[in-house]
Amino acid sequence: MSLIHIEEDKCAKCGRCIVFCPMGLLENKPDGFPQPTKEAYQRCVNCGYCVDICIFDALFHKIRKRNANSKDAALKRYETLLKRGVKKNAK
Ligand code: SF4
Numbered sequence: 533m534s535l536i537h538i539e540e541d542k543c544a545k546c547g548r549c550i551v552f553c554p555m556g557l558l559e560n561k562p563d564g565f566p567q568p569t570k571e572a573y574q575r576c577v578n579c580g581y582c583v584d585i586c587i588f589d590a591l592f593h594k595i596r597k598r599n600a601n602s603k604d605a606a607l608k609r610y611e612t613l614l615k616r617g618v619k620k621n622a623k
């Protein structure tokens with residue numbers, strides 16, 4: 533299993549995981565689904581933000597498992613980022 537796996541049948545292509553990764557380790561594929569960048573395995577700090585922000589439960593991380601209690605806090609942080617001008621659906 534790779535570090536990050538996206539279940540595309542669940543993914544809504546919302547781009548939140550791409551915007552939210554503090555290390556910039558997720559990117560859009562041409563078809564609009566996210567994928568980990570080539571450096572993801574080496575540079576990931578295992579913060580779990582990408583897992584927490586996926587409200588569709590489509591993103592799986594090898595080390596950081598889903599925690600339902602983290603979702604609300606993640607969404608609040610995400611809204612704060614948007615207010616600060618971080619681009620939605622960032623490439
Ligand atoms: S946050 Fe989840 S639903 Fe949104 S693009 Fe990422 S994997 Fe897909």
Ligand code: SF4
Binds near residue numbers: 536553555556572
């Ligand atoms: S665990 Fe953190 S650093 Fe690693 S890909 Fe997800 S958001 Fe980025």
